[in-house]
Amino acid sequence: MPEISRFFGVVIRMYYDDYGTPHFHANYSGQEAKISIQPIRVVKGALPKRALSMVLEWAAVHQDELLANWKLAEAETALNKIEPLE
Numbered sequence: 300m301p302e303i304s305r306f307f308g309v310v311i312r313m314y315y316d317d318y319g320t321p322h323f324h325a326n327y328s329g330q331e332a333k334i335s336i337q338p339i340r341v342v343k344g345a346l347p348k349r350a351l352s353m354v355l356e357w358a359a360v361h362q363d364e365l366l367a368n369w370k371l372a373e374a375e376t377a378l379n380k381i382e383p384l385e
Contacts, residue, residue, distance in 0.1 A: 313378060330347065353384055
């Protein structure tokens with residue numbers, strides 16, 4: 300599963316063989332959440348409140364890039380790195 304971003308201990312990844320609505324996976328301190336891209340919301344799992352807040356903020360800023368990466372993943376081509384939250 301390619302890593303597309305990393306910030307403040309949060310790792311953002313997308314699977315090539317994932318199906319369903321466009322989403323990504325956020326991992327932090329051993330916890331994972333599956334986040335829908337449109338609309339941006341948690342669909343499975345959980346993260347600590349502060350980490351989740353950062354992930355949702357990051358996703359809102361980079362929503363178009365996330366959707367573009369989802370299309371690349373569906374085509375099984377290399378994904379683009381996305382700038383971390385600063």
